[in-house]
Amino acid sequence: xxxxxxxxxxxxxxxxxxxxxxxxGPGRERDLMVxxxxxxxxxxxxxxxxxxxxEDPMALMAPWxxxxxxxxxxxxxxxRAAQQCAAICVGTLLASAAQAVTGDELAAMAVCLPPxxxxxxxxxxxxxxxxxxxxxxxxxATGAVSAQAAGHRVGQAVLGAVIGVAVNALVLPPVHLRxxxxxxxxxxxxxxxxxxxxxxxxxxxxxxxxxxxxWSRATDRLERRLEGLRSARGWxxxxxxxxxxxxxxxxxxxxxxxxxxxxxxWARVTGQVVALTRALSVAADADRSPLPPDGAAxxxxxxxxxxxxxxxxAESRRLASGPVGATRSDLRRKEAxxxxxxxxxxxxxxxxxxxxxxxxxxxxxxLTELHAGLREHLREHAARNPSxxxxxxxxxxxxxxxxxDTALGARRE
Numbered sequence: 001x002x003x004x005x006x007x008x009x010x011x012x013x014x015x016x017x018x019x020x021x022x023x024x025g026p027g028r029e030r031d032l033m034v035x036x037x038x039x040x041x042x043x044x045x046x047x048x049x050x051x052x053x054x055e056d057p058m059a060l061m062a063p064w065x066x067x068x069x070x071x072x073x074x075x076x077x078x079x080r081a082a083q084q085c086a087a088i089c090v091g092t093l094l095a096s097a098a099q100a101v102t103g104d105e106l107a108a109m110a111v112c113l114p115p116x117x118x119x120x121x122x123x124x125x126x127x128x129x130x131x132x133x134x135x136x137x138x139x140x141a142t143g144a145v146s147a148q149a150a151g152h153r154v155g156q157a158v159l160g161a162v163i164g165v166a167v168n169a170l171v172l173p174p175v176h177l178r179x180x181x182x183x184x185x186x187x188x189x190x191x192x193x194x195x196x197x198x199x200x201x202x203x204x205x206x207x208x209x210x211x212x213x214x215w216s217r218a219t220d221r222l223e224r225r226l227e228g229l230r231s232a233r234g235w236x237x238x239x240x241x242x243x244x245x246x247x248x249x250x251x252x253x254x255x256x257x258x259x260x261x262x263x264x265x266w267a268r269v270t271g272q273v274v275a276l277t278r279a280l281s282v283a284a285d286a287d288r289s290p291l292p293p294d295g296a297a298x299x300x301x302x303x304x305x306x307x308x309x310x311x312x313x314a315e316s317r318r319l320a321s322g323p324v325g326a327t328r329s330d331l332r333r334k335e336a337x338x339x340x341x342x343x344x345x346x347x348x349x350x351x352x353x354x355x356x357x358x359x360x361x362x363x364x365x366x367l368t369e370l371h372a373g374l375r376e377h378l379r380e381h382a383a384r385n386p387s388x389x390x391x392x393x394x395x396x397x398x399x400x401x402x403x404x405d406t407a408l409g410a411r412r413e
Contacts, residue, residue, distance in 0.1 A: 065164060
């Protein structure tokens with residue numbers, strides 16, 4: 001009983017947090033609330049048109065279609081409207097034909113449902129294929145199998161689809177660009193956390209099977225973050241597929257949207273972090289042939305990963321609060337402006353601009369020093385033990401690739 005009460009209480013608190021987030025400001029919770037309200041309005045409007053204006057005694061198909069066709073994007077609503085109308089047409093026609101041939105409802109269901117369920121798996125129907133079978137069951141259950149009834153049902157579905165798509169397109173058209181930024185920020189922060197966690201384990205000499213398992217779980221979370229970013233980018237592209245100019249006029253598109261170049265850059269960083277942890281896991285396995293580098297080299301390598309992790313976390317903060325559309329070329333231009341010195345005051349009596357606050361990014365000089373030391377260790381390992389040199393060289397290559405894709409790498413170029 002206590003367990004059930006605890007679970008119920010936790011769910012109630014989660015609902016409360018979701019409600020507060022929806023009221024507090026823009027976010028995923030508010031987007032879901034707006035979409036739910038729009039779907040309800042579309043269903044009510046479709047029922048009103050079908051029941052009161054067209055005087056349909058059984059206004060079911062129109063509100064049903066309108067309710068399910070308020071999708072997460074306008075393009076998604078249009079696509080699913082076409083798929084659903086096609087599925088409803090097929091289900092209605094096949095059920096009516098089966099009833100006309102067999103003259104019995106049960107026999108008609110036995111004839112039409114198997115091919116309709118197979119047809120529902122056709123990729124052209126997407127996730128709307130099941131509506132063909134459910135429409136056939138509804139048609140046979142109501143006994144309305146005449147040509148007039150079939151045409152009436154299809155017309156009601158088209159009416160609901162038109163109303164659902166119109167409400168979704170005209171009332172606060174949904175966009176998902178904020179999700180891209182949030183996922184990108186989370187990916188950069190997660191990459192930094194993984195690198196720092198590995199660095200901490202290496203510093204404490206906790207390099208064994210249990211550490212390798214922790215690293216594997218951490219990289220699994222990192223890869224799920226990357227998949228979430230790719231999904232969010234797909235939703236954002238679909239959001240802008242129709243009428244982006246109108247969305248900009250309505251100020252529905254936020255400024256400084258992260259560019260696709262940022263996605264590719266952090267995908268490369270993710271791949272290098274995963275490869276790095278796998279190489280460490282192989283070297284930690286006593287049954288494998290490669291030998292790990294010696295303690296001094298590992299200590300320097302841990303320091304390099306710590307600095308790279310701090311760089312990733314600093315970029316996560318920049319993406320969250322700064323010009324999220326900035327690319328590495330923008331960072332190079334910023335460095336060039338900084339190197340040219342402070343700007344001269346403009347106009348008589350104008351005071352010079354104060355020096356900008358130092359960036360909270362890790363020290364590039366420290367990273368360069370660690371890198372030079374590791375290359376010296378690599379030469380020593382090559383002269384003493386080629387297998388150790390191979391492991392250290394692979395680890396150093398992954399770290400260098402991560403370095404090249406961070407802001408520190410942009411300044412290095």
